[in-house]
Amino acid sequence: MLSRVAENLFWMARYIERADGLARLMDQACQMDLEVEQEDHLGITSAGQGPLETILEILACREGWDGKPLPQGPQAAAEMLDFLAFRAGGGQSIRNMISLARENARSTQECLSADVWNQVNRLHLSLASRRSELRFLASPARFLDWVKRSCILVTGLVNDTLPRDEPYHFLQLGCFLERIDMTTRILAGAGSHALLVGADSPSDPRGELEEVRWTGLLKSVGAQDAYLRRLGGHATSEGTLRFLVLEQDFPRSLRFSLKRCLESLQEISGAETVKQVSEAERLLGRLESDLRYLEPEDILDRGLVDFLGQIQKTCSQVGTEIVREYFT
Amino acid sequence: MLTTCKTQKRGWFDGYQPHGFDECVSDKGGVRPHYSELVDCLTGILPQDMRRRQRLADLSMRQQGITFTVYGRGQGLERIMPFDPIPRIIPSQEWEKVERGLKQRVRALNLFVHDIYHDRKVLADRIVPPELVMGCTSYRREMNGIQVPRDIYIHICGTDLIRDEAGNYLVLEDNARTPSGVSYVLKNRQVMKQVFSPLFGERPIRPVDDYPARLMAMLRYVAPGGETDPRVAVLTPGPYNSAYFEHSFLARMMGVELVEGRDLLLEDGFLHARTTNGLKRIDVLYRRVDDPFLDPLSFRQDSALGVPGLLAAYRSGRLNLANGIGTGVADDKGIYPFVPDIIRYYLGEDPILANVETFRPLEPSHRQHILANLDKLVVKAVDGSGGYGMLIGPASTREEREDFAAKICANPRGYIAQPTIQLSQHPTLINGRLAGRHIDLRPFILYGEEISVLPGGLTRVALPEGSLVVNSSQGGGSKDTWVLS
Numbered sequence: 001m002l003s004r005v006a007e008n009l010f011w012m013a014r015y016i017e018r019a020d021g022l023a024r025l026m027d028q029a030c031q032m033d034l035e036v037e038q039e040d041h042l043g044i045t046s047a048g049q050g051p052l053e054t055i056l057e058i059l060a061c062r063e064g065w066d067g068k069p070l071p072q073g074p075q076a077a078a079e080m081l082d083f084l085a086f087r088a089g090g091g092q093s094i095r096n097m098i099s100l101a102r103e104n105a106r107s108t109q110e111c112l113s114a115d116v117w118n119q120v121n122r123l124h125l126s127l128a129s130r131r132s133e134l135r136f137l138a139s140p141a142r143f144l145d146w147v148k149r150s151c152i153l154v155t156g157l158v159n160d161t162l163p164r165d166e167p168y169h170f171l172q173l174g175c176f177l178e179r180i181d182m183t184t185r186i187l188a189g190a191g192s193h194a195l196l197v198g199a200d201s202p203s204d205p206r207g208e209l210e211e212v213r214w215t216g217l218l219k220s221v222g223a224q225d226a227y228l229r230r231l232g233g234h235a236t237s238e239g240t241l242r243f244l245v246l247e248q249d250f251p252r253s254l255r256f257s258l259k260r261c262l263e264s265l266q267e268i269s270g271a272e273t274v275k276q277v278s279e280a281e282r283l284l285g286r287l288e289s290d291l292r293y294l295e296p297e298d299i300l301d302r303g304l305v306d307f308l309g310q311i312q313k314t315c316s317q318v319g320t321e322i323v324r325e326y327f328t
Numbered sequence: 329m330l331t332t333c334k335t336q337k338r339g340w341f342d343g344y345q346p347h348g349f350d351e352c353v354s355d356k357g358g359v360r361p362h363y364s365e366l367v368d369c370l371t372g373i374l375p376q377d378m379r380r381r382q383r384l385a386d387l388s389m390r391q392q393g394i395t396f397t398v399y400g401r402g403q404g405l406e407r408i409m410p411f412d413p414i415p416r417i418i419p420s421q422e423w424e425k426v427e428r429g430l431k432q433r434v435r436a437l438n439l440f441v442h443d444i445y446h447d448r449k450v451l452a453d454r455i456v457p458p459e460l461v462m463g464c465t466s467y468r469r470e471m472n473g474i475q476v477p478r479d480i481y482i483h484i485c486g487t488d489l490i491r492d493e494a495g496n497y498l499v500l501e502d503n504a505r506t507p508s509g510v511s512y513v514l515k516n517r518q519v520m521k522q523v524f525s526p527l528f529g530e531r532p533i534r535p536v537d538d539y540p541a542r543l544m545a546m547l548r549y550v551a552p553g554g555e556t557d558p559r560v561a562v563l564t565p566g567p568y569n570s571a572y573f574e575h576s577f578l579a580r581m582m583g584v585e586l587v588e589g590r591d592l593l594l595e596d597g598f599l600h601a602r603t604t605n606g607l608k609r610i611d612v613l614y615r616r617v618d619d620p621f622l623d624p625l626s627f628r629q630d631s632a633l634g635v636p637g638l639l640a641a642y643r644s645g646r647l648n649l650a651n652g653i654g655t656g657v658a659d660d661k662g663i664y665p666f667v668p669d670i671i672r673y674y675l676g677e678d679p680i681l682a683n684v685e686t687f688r689p690l691e692p693s694h695r696q697h698i699l700a701n702l703d704k705l706v707v708k709a710v711d712g713s714g715g716y717g718m719l720i721g722p723a724s725t726r727e728e729r730e731d732f733a734a735k736i737c738a739n740p741r742g743y744i745a746q747p748t749i750q751l752s753q754h755p756t757l758i759n760g761r762l763a764g765r766h767i768d769l770r771p772f773i774l775y776g777e778e779i780s781v782l783p784g785g786l787t788r789v790a791l792p793e794g795s796l797v798v799n800s801s802q803g804g805g806s807k808d809t810w811v812l813s
Contacts, residue, residue, distance in 0.1 A: 003603060106576075109580060114580075118391055121391055125391065170604075
């Protein structure tokens with residue numbers, strides 16, 4: 001297929017996945033924000049930043065906040081939510097992400113099914129309208145749920161209406177690479193604060209703070225139910241890492257996503273011998289096999305933030321290699 | 329009979345004003361026979377239901393991204409073409425004559441283009457003044473002596489037809505370069521079937537769905553050098569082009585790649601696309617990029633839409649383009665008045681479809697007539713299209729007329745003038761009622777192994793009351809067109 005079209009498909013999938021991830025994060029942050037106000041004794045606010053601020057950090061747009069200092073006071077949360085849903089440019093608000101996904105889809109319509117294109121276009125038209133802002137004001141939770149479902153509909157239509165050939169695999173690659181990127185950012189964002197406060201920390205004698213944080217994190221990537229069924233009981237740092245990083249069967253874990261990226265890359269390159277393997281495949285393969293034999297303790301020993309930083313670095317190298325190999 | 333309409337047809341025709349030639353209502357006020365079934369179907373539908381369905385149709389078009397871009401009012405303004413649900417109906421016998429006329433015309437125009445770039449007999453025999461052809465902005469001297477596959481230049485033609493006060497079909501202009509609008513024909517029919525199914529009666533309507541397959545067969549037929557399994561692609565200027573939806577749609581329906589200039593390069597003299605799996609050769613390009621932008625080495629150097637060296641591949645027979653380069657000499661408005669003679673010259677037949685009477689300022693007597701009657705004539709720039717650069721005399725101001733008079737005197741080669749023809753009118757849904765609005769017709773003709781005409785074509789409708797401008801860039805809408813079988 002055309003290099004330009006492959007690139008557009010890759011980015012369309014990334015933006016859809018990113019919008020889905022942001023909607024989940026925002027939804028969880030809204031709920032946590034309510035709890036923070038009620039349960040100040042847990043000391044979450046004393047960590048110095050609210051959940052919405054963490055999102056700005058995760059998206060690396062804290063500095064980009066219109067060049068202004070972060071809002072304070074009672075309207076602060078509403079202002080930040082509005083910014084994240086509609087105002088931020090550069091692929092950092094839901095509206096902008098979907099509009100970019102649609103621009104990419106528009107020039108690849110002949111490779112997508114009409115169903116996929118129509119859904120992306122409809123989502124864009126809805127989000128671009130003034131009415132979507134009113135819907136958001138009426139109920140952020142319902143609005144964000146609608147965004148999540150709409151994005152999942154795109155993914156579902158991709159899975160159900162496209163043959164398993166190159167366009168499909170470039171979409172998969174974009175989707176799962178973005179998911180790895182987002183999940184590592186979320187883990188790093190939560191980890192850098194929560195881990196400072198260990199289970200036996202004097203400021204959190206009953207481990208409540210830790211549990212609220214990890215539960216919130218699991219919720220924000222839609223993993224809470226599955227976690228409880230698989231590991232049961234309380235959300236802990238070890239359990240969360242095992243589930244979101246090392247678990248091979250959960251679709252939002254890093255290892256699962258890496259495996260999908262690798263499979264799609266192999267389908268695209270069609271390499272049959274080791275010699276033909278592309279640099280991107282080699283990088284991802286090494287990371288995947290690394291994760292296969294790790295235990296959560298090993299990650300904590302290495303330092304969670306460093307460990308995640310390494311994954312981020314590998315992913316960005318993979319991105320560069322894909323561009324070099326297929327998009328130019 | 330119209331009075332019975334009033335009582336029985338739930339007021340659909342209340343206040344309906346027959347004017348000029350009406351496609352649906354005869355001079356005597358009755359519904360023409362080929363419309364009677366449609367009017368019966370309409371009777372069963374309430375106006376509010378029609379309005380609801382019309383909103384559904386608009387929504388469906390918008391969600392599918394069936395939009396065009398409007399220039400000059402801010403960047404990237406995407407609009408849907410207003411869709412009118414009252415179909416235009418053409419009886420089979422009437423269509424049969426139109427079809428014969430169109431085939432005849434395209435066959436002759438194609439021979440004309442070939443002649444211009446080879447022997448120029450038509451000029452030597454003084455059928456067409458040489459200075460008109462050579463002075464034509466779309467004449468391409470690079471094409472002289474070049475052999476194109478199967479001697480076909482005009483593979484796709486969109487000829488605009490109108491009907492005069494007596495209902496005669498007249499050719500208003502030939503679009504032999506990159507005519508657009510065919511995607512609307514297919515999409516209008518689809519939306520019509522989905523949303524307005526109660527308007528379909530028992531009488532069979534000729535389908536239009538097979539156009540992409542015919543287009544593909546034609547493109548494969550004209551592959552260079554007898555290539556048996558040619559690779560075909562559609563070349564678009566990109567997503568910001570006003571007809572991008574159509575380019576994308578046709579590529580999708582033919583199952584071929586939609587390429588932009590930046591996807592392409594020349595290697596070993598052949599055209600190639602950059603793919604994820606290296607370079608892939610392309611043999612036939614259905615190009616929707618105009619001649620001047622195709623190759624910055626040969627035409628406009630500032631063009632970022634084309635491919636350097638593309639013309640060389642075309643001239644050396646390693647690549648074919650549809651339509652060919654230089655077909656603009658056939659649809660130039662300065663050549664238009666000579667087309668009936670061109671038909672007689674090459675085919676030895678009388679034209680089946682007549683031209684609109686046309687005055688040429690180059691002729692002193694014509695120029696006098698034009699300048700004295702500017703308020704009654706339509707003046708067109710010969711290289712203009714899309715309703716840009718026209719003067720509609722009866723609707724013009726004194727300043728506009730003086731402006732055009734000066735332009736005509738300064739550049740008589742640059743303009744033609746025609747009497748203001750009323751165009752036929754057609755019942756159109758306006759504010760929940762039927763009102764007469766002016767329409768034209770753009771049929772699409774494919775020239776491959778044989779010449780075939782898509783049944784019907786794009787009926788464009790001028791929505792403002794009394795307006796004669798049907799172009800979508802000027803607020804025109806469209807209708808489904810039914811050719812009865």
